[in-house]
Amino acid sequence: GIVKGPKDFGIGIATGTSSLAKKTVYSLFNTAEKLTGTIAKFGETLTFDDEYQRQRNITKQRKAKHVGEGVAYGVRDFTTGIFEGITGVVTAPIKETQKGGALGFFKGLGKGLTGVVTKPVVGAIDLVSRTAEGIKNTPSAVRDTKSIAPTTGFVTTPVNPFPRPLKNPKAPPFWVSLIGAVTTPVIPSNIPVVKSLTP
Numbered sequence: 579g580i581v582k583g584p585k586d587f588g589i590g591i592a593t594g595t596s597s598l599a600k601k602t603v604y605s606l607f608n609t610a611e612k613l614t615g616t617i618a619k620f621g622e623t624l625t626f627d628d629e630y631q632r633q634r635n636i637t638k639q640r641k642a643k644h645v646g647e648g649v650a651y652g653v654r655d656f657t658t659g660i661f662e663g664i665t666g667v668v669t670a671p672i673k674e675t676q677k678g679g680a681l682g683f684f685k686g687l688g689k690g691l692t693g694v695v696t697k698p699v700v701g702a703i704d705l706v707s708r709t710a711e712g713i714k715n716t717p718s719a720v721r722d723t724k725s726i727a728p729t730t731g732f733v734t735t736p737v738n739p740f741p742r743p744l745k746n747p748k749a750p751p752f753w754v755s756l757i758g759a760v761t762t763p764v765i766p767s768n769i770p771v772v773k774s775l776t777p
Contacts, residue, residue: 600717607714614707621700625693627670630662634700641711644719648712652705659701666693 622631637655642648667690674686 604714604717607710610710611707611714614703614710618700618703618707621696621703624696625700626689627662627666627693627697630666630693630697642708642715643712644716645709645712648709648715651712652708655704655708656698656701659697659699659704663694663697663701666690666697 622634625631634655637651637658640651642651670690670693671683671686674682674689676682678685
């Protein structure tokens with residue numbers, strides 16, 4: 579870079595600094611995502627709710643591609659944790675009573691009281707984990723977006739709705755050549771020929 583000139587040297591420094599910053603951001607938030615994900619996974623097991631764990635594993639399969647999706651998924655998981663925790667105090671005893679009678683009621687009550695604490699906490703950790711995941715993947719999303727070049731174009735072709743033969747075609751106006759339009763005199767080939775009936 580410095581051999582070619584100061585400009586190339588500066589570009590090389592800027593490129594290297596940008597690459598280092600991206601790698602640092604990735605490493606930092608990748609570590610944060612994995613750490614918070616491990617804590618949330620442990621908290622999930624403390625809910626003793628198999629259905630809740632199954633649903634959470636399904637939603638975790640879709641990864642956040644950028645910070646916007648990360649925040650959106652995190653907020654969703656957090657509100658789900660609060661909702662599941664509150665409603666579980668009522669639904670868990672009912673479900674367990676249907677399975678095991680009176681003993682199942684107390685089992686469900688314990689599960690519901692445990693979930694009202696653990697599920698919102700897991701949801702809050704998921705909010706942090708999902709946001710970190712989105713921030714980590716944002717540089718890749720931006721790079722993929724830049725690699726897709728838009729291919730759009732417009733072709734202007736004036737069309738005369740009432741074509742008729744032109745005896746002395748004139749040169750097109752100057753603005754036609756400026757905008758790149760194409761004008762072609764249209765001479766229809768199916769003009770009926772009327773012959774005189776007078777002898």
